[in-house]
Amino acid sequence: MKEQEGAARPLGRRQFFKATASAGAAAAAGAMGVRMIESSQAEAAVPPVNTDSPGDLIARMQAELEQVVASGRRPGWLMVVDTRKCIGCNACTAACRVEVPAGPAGALRRVIQIRLTLTDRPISIFKPFNCLQCDNPPCQRAVPAGMIRKRPDGIVELDQTVLRGDFARAAAAACPFQAMHVDDGRNFTEGTPAPQAYEERSFTEYGRSWQRKPGANALQNAARKCTFCSHLLEQAILPACVTTCIGGAMYFGDGNDPSSLVNEVTLGRRRFAGHDAYGVQPRVIYLEEPMPEASSLSCQICHY
Numbered sequence: 261m262k263e264q265e266g267a268a269r270p271l272g273r274r275q276f277f278k279a280t281a282s283a284g285a286a287a288a289a290g291a292m293g294v295r296m297i298e299s300s301q302a303e304a305a306v307p308p309v310n311t312d313s314p315g316d317l318i319a320r321m322q323a324e325l326e327q328v329v330a331s332g333r334r335p336g337w338l339m340v341v342d343t344r345k346c347i348g349c350n351a352c353t354a355a356c357r358v359e360v361p362a363g364p365a366g367a368l369r370r371v372i373q374i375r376l377t378l379t380d381r382p383i384s385i386f387k388p389f390n391c392l393q394c395d396n397p398p399c400q401r402a403v404p405a406g407m408i409r410k411r412p413d414g415i416v417e418l419d420q421t422v423l424r425g426d427f428a429r430a431a432a433a434a435c436p437f438q439a440m441h442v443d444d445g446r447n448f449t450e451g452t453p454a455p456q457a458y459e460e461r462s463f464t465e466y467g468r469s470w471q472r473k474p475g476a477n478a479l480q481n482a483a484r485k486c487t488f489c490s491h492l493l494e495q496a497i498l499p500a501c502v503t504t505c506i507g508g509a510m511y512f513g514d515g516n517d518p519s520s521l522v523n524e525v526t527l528g529r530r531r532f533a534g535h536d537a538y539g540v541q542p543r544v545i546y547l548e549e550p551m552p553e554a555s556s557l558s559c560q561i562c563h564y
Contacts (some may be wrong), residue, residue, distance in 0.1 A: 314508035366441030392542035402434035445480030
């Protein structure tokens with residue numbers, strides 16, 4: 261899925277590379293300072309890549325989650341993304357839409373694909389992306405107090421009973437990463453001979469039951485974004501995107517637990533710092549490292 265770009269947004273690094281990829285390696289690399297890291301540097305600078313199978317990773321994360329919920333302690337949820345393992349299959353996007361339905365106006369989760377020709381062969385870079393659950397969320401500052409709150413567990417929660425209309429649009433516009441959209445009430449199967457039941461079924465979002473049924477869509481005009489599947493976490497179930505990642509590119513767990521997998525996989529690794537320029541303090545962390553034994557473009561290209 262290609263990223264949806266806002267027409268009014270200034271041309272950023274990601275858009276620049278999309279526009280200039282066909283112009284040639286030298287011009288694009290010179291314009292933005294693309295860094296190529298050779299395999300010898302990669303192997304010397306970073307810990308080995310985690311080679312546990314996706315199934316084993318999910319089993320460990322699930323066990324850790326069950327322990328957190330059973331203990332009753334307050335977690336600090338973190339998501340860690342290793343884009344080197346993302347194959348761009350969009351299974352996470354599909355799982356998200358199944359778990360928390362959203363119409364064609366926007367997705368709560370997407371996979372950005374960047375196609376470049378900066379070497380002697382085409383390159384595709386994939387980046388799974390959703391709300392960063394910022395500790396200092398710009399969306400919260402853009403609307404009256406109480407419409408958006410930062411939960412103790414780290415999730416940014418929307419009060420969709422009031423975060424609507426102009427307030428919803430203001431919050432979405434304030435997100436520098438386009439991770440929030442306003443639900444326009446449309447469904448994908450509207451206008452077809454038989455609208456599908458899966459788009460009209462009931463689902464849970466921020467502890468409330470909703471239904472996106474034409475004529476009875478209570479979320480129409482409301483702000484929408486990733487919830488970290490908070491309704492599943494309360495039942496000791498991992499977020500839908502994490503459990504469907506066949507490449508094992510996503511890690512999820514309690515950042516307050518030093519022994520958790522999310523802390524283990526980030527130990528000693530370089531983290532993408534581009535989001536820090538916005539002062540948002542994200543709870544979705546991207547690893548910024550090349551794949552050993554292969555030249556790799558810097559993550560600065562697509563991680564904005």
